[in-house]
Amino acid sequence: MTHHGIPPFSKGHGTGNDFVLVADADGAAPLSAETVRSLADRRFGVGGDGVIRAVRAGSTGDEVLDAAPTGTWAMDYWNADGSLSEMCGNGVRVFVRFLTESGLVDLPDGAAIDIATRDGLKRVVRRGDLLSVDIGPFELGGTRLVATDGLEVDRPGLDVATGNPHVVVALASEAELAGLDLHRAPALEPVAEHGANVEFVVPGAIADGVGAIRMRVHERGVGETLSCGTGAVAAALATRHWSGDAADRWIVDVPGGRLEVDIDERGHAWLTGPAEIVFRGETLSPAP
Template identity: 35%
Template sequence: MQFLKVHGAGNDFILLPDLQDAHPLTSGVVRALCRPHLGLGADGVIRVAPPRKHVHADVFMDYWNADGEVAEMCGNGVRCVAKYLADRDPAGGDVVTVDTRAGVKTVHVSRDAHGRVERARVDMGPPLVGKVDEPLEVDGDTVRITTLSMGNPHAVLMVDDVASVPLADIGAGIGGHEAFPEGSNVEVVQIMDRRTLRGRIWERGVGETMASGTGAAAMAVAAAVLGMAERQVTATLPGGDLDIDWTDATLWVTGPAVEVATGNLDETWLTSIR
């Protein structure tokens, strides 16, 4: 079975082309693939399959987090899916539609001088804002969070210095809080200026990641609704920058999409973990 190792701003994935829909994933396979040292190591697995609910889309993104749980959406992952398709069909145009569990995402790709996709711009759809600057008691301390959905749940915490935040503890405390029965992704955000945010992301089912497309979008929305930033910002994350443009109609995330390697999974190993 073929695989690709891909990443968007350091948020890395194992991409499995399965356009015949012949290789459904299991939690055990996903966990084994994502495990460092003993597997390939990644934040998640993306199976590229035929479209499901939205049959007019080009493909379905079957996305799983590293813990073996299905996830609704992945902003960096959908850019990597678009790159995979557009690089292999350069005559097919520069717009890719991807069916996800959070609806169809339209992706506009940008190519380098050799025709390879290097960046992509994703129409994420409008955010659904929940509670704004809401107090939440976590492990005896009170923090103030803004909650919203980008097709998946987010809780955003504004801080003075992202580097000093014990994100493993805060992320687990907020993300696993009873206020979020299904769990939540957690972002900590430092305002650099009204058009620049610095952030770190704790991803549900993964832990801290170098970037997240939906997480960067959540950071931007929270900063805007709190009056701390404009609706068009750059989110600087450990893995690189993502550009966010929140319009009246939708929200766009623009960032890199990189293919690192291709290969084939050993069938004996794959059979042993199924």
């Protein structure tokens, strides 16, 4: 039996950024904020940083997602607090892994699939055991002051738009990064109108055109997560900007693992990393 019409689910993650995924090809079981919060709850539900519904464009009930070409798989992505999100770089890779392991699509090595998101179509390419997603063009913005627990002095953060709004803050050392307490959302001045993910970054060395950084992130609507795909891209782009565009490939180490960010000749950012489905199950009706 299922709970509140929720079909059988899968649990997946990309470098520890975890999601509950359900297949609803015909749009018969739309999500609600209450259902999402219930599923994402780590003590009373399945647990996850977000919930993703796989549905065909034209059947989602979402004007933006339904604008995609007919038959395209759409990623109906919700944050753990029940709010909608434009995009999720780890989520879209896990979404494609879910589609392939569920037998809904076939994606041979080197092949690509376009996925509808609230930030438009995203192309995902299989590269062996890894998946790469074209995050698309990006935009560097202005500076905000960022205050958070564990930092004695407010730090400047750079606005970076990668489908989601981000603010990236450079730190001086790994000790400073480890000393952050990200249980509460960092305070931004000026305040971001629609909220923002905040990434804290320690830049490393650049060698042979490849840069390295370490990162922690507080995601809006979620809290601190082990990884954030669009956040890793934002962190790499900000560090690239600060370095004078010294590298077009970046290795981003997050608490949940390692991601790669590449800037192609069109100025698009690509995110590459693992995506795994770790278990499947079903929600049970509550006891009478």
